[in-house]
Amino acid sequence: MMRFILPLVIFLALAAFLFKGLSLDPREVPSPLIDKPAPAFTLPQLHNPKKQFSPADMKGKVWMLNVWASWCVSCRDEHPLLVSLAEQKTVAIYGLNYKDKRADAELWLQRGGDPYVLSVSDTEGRIGIEYGVYGVPETYVIDKQGVIRYKQIGPVTMQSLSDTILPLVAKLEKE
Amino acid sequence: MMKWLPILMLSLLPVFAHAGEAKDLADDPVLEKRMVVLAEKLRCLVCQNESLASSHAELAEDLRREVREQMSLGKSDQEIIDYLVSRYGDFVLYDPPMKSYTVLLWFGPFALLLIGVGMLLYQVRKRRQTVPETQLSDEAQKRAAALLNDQE
Numbered sequence: 001m002m003r004f005i006l007p008l009v010i011f012l013a014l015a016a017f018l019f020k021g022l023s024l025d026p027r028e029v030p031s032p033l034i035d036k037p038a039p040a041f042t043l044p045q046l047h048n049p050k051k052q053f054s055p056a057d058m059k060g061k062v063w064m065l066n067v068w069a070s071w072c073v074s075c076r077d078e079h080p081l082l083v084s085l086a087e088q089k090t091v092a093i094y095g096l097n098y099k100d101k102r103a104d105a106e107l108w109l110q111r112g113g114d115p116y117v118l119s120v121s122d123t124e125g126r127i128g129i130e131y132g133v134y135g136v137p138e139t140y141v142i143d144k145q146g147v148i149r150y151k152q153i154g155p156v157t158m159q160s161l162s163d164t165i166l167p168l169v170a171k172l173e174k175e
Numbered sequence: 176m177m178k179w180l181p182i183l184m185l186s187l188l189p190v191f192a193h194a195g196e197a198k199d200l201a202d203d204p205v206l207e208k209r210m211v212v213l214a215e216k217l218r219c220l221v222c223q224n225e226s227l228a229s230s231h232a233e234l235a236e237d238l239r240r241e242v243r244e245q246m247s248l249g250k251s252d253q254e255i256i257d258y259l260v261s262r263y264g265d266f267v268l269y270d271p272p273m274k275s276y277t278v279l280l281w282f283g284p285f286a287l288l289l290i291g292v293g294m295l296l297y298q299v300r301k302r303r304q305t306v307p308e309t310q311l312s313d314e315a316q317k318r319a320a321a322l323l324n325d326q327e
Contacts, residue, residue, distance in 0.1 A: 029220060032264040099233070125237045132262040134220035134234055 031132050031151045038065070038140065038148050039130040043120035046097050046105055053094070053120045055146060062172045063092045064165075065140040066116070066156075067128065069100045070108035072136040078155035079112045085161065086115035091169045095119030098128050098136050141165060143172045203247070210243050213252050217259065217267050226269065 042054040068075045095116035097105045141150040211228050219230035245255050259267050
């Protein structure tokens with residue numbers, strides 16, 4: 001009897017691991033920046049390059065930093081969601097325009113709507129590296145102390161908003 | 176002849192397409208070599224089975240630039256690796272560090288090997304018990320010897 005049960009148990013264990021693997025996304029690399037201070041930067045604003053923006057300006061506020069680009073296809077998926085989120089005014093969204101041309105970026109916002117309080121231009125992608133960006137779009141939730149509390153890799157979805165991001169923002173607002 | 180001209184030109188296309196990569200080379204060949212050696216040990220996050228040195232993804236290009244710049248600022252290889260790990264996590268390393276959650280990764284194969292050897296020994300021992308030694312009579316012994324010698 002044992003000679004049948006043992007292979008069956010081994011097979012079931014292997015099948016369970018493989019089945020679990022089906023729902024894991026190897027492209028999702030956990031960020032080491034969670035619960036670390038958001039890297040500092042000073043970048044020119046997209047709409048007004050003479051003015052600058054730095055995360056230090058946001059001390060005391062809960063905010064979202066969304067990495068986007070006009071050439072990014074999945075940004076198009078999440079964009080309407082960001083626009084409607086901005087209309088609700090629950091959380092301020094700032095944009096990091098990643099490796100983009102200014103004219104393209106402005107045109108893109110004109111067409112799809114501008115959910116951002118403001119966007120900054122990271123033309124060379126240097127600040128992207130500071131934040132561990134490896135695929136656009138990516139979104140960071142940053143608390144009042146300027147600490148990164150959550151990172152969304154890939155587009156923000158209705159589900160990730162209602163399950164994770166909005167409850168987290170509400171919690172951070174009370175801190 | 177004219178018929179072949181377009182084909183000839185098309186076949187030359189890859190040569191020109193290749194030209195764009197030249198910008199990746201730094202002015203300093205020593206530094207470039209050091210950068211490539213380091214980048215061989217790092218993983219490109221976009222095409223995850225390629226090293227940072229061999230990947231043509233745009234992010235890999237940017238990261239090579241970053242490594243190059245930090246080297247020219249006089250940072251050591253370890254400092255640069257630490258920087259990249261602090262931004263992208265252990266995932267950028269092709270050689271995963273030994274940590275509590277990588278124990279299975281490092282020792283799992285050896286554990287499986289031990290289990291296999293254990294099972295093999297168990298089976299061999301069990302079989303030895305079930306196959307009895309047959310006692311041969313003198314007659315049979317002689318016949319067996321004759322047969323074996325005959326084969327030689």
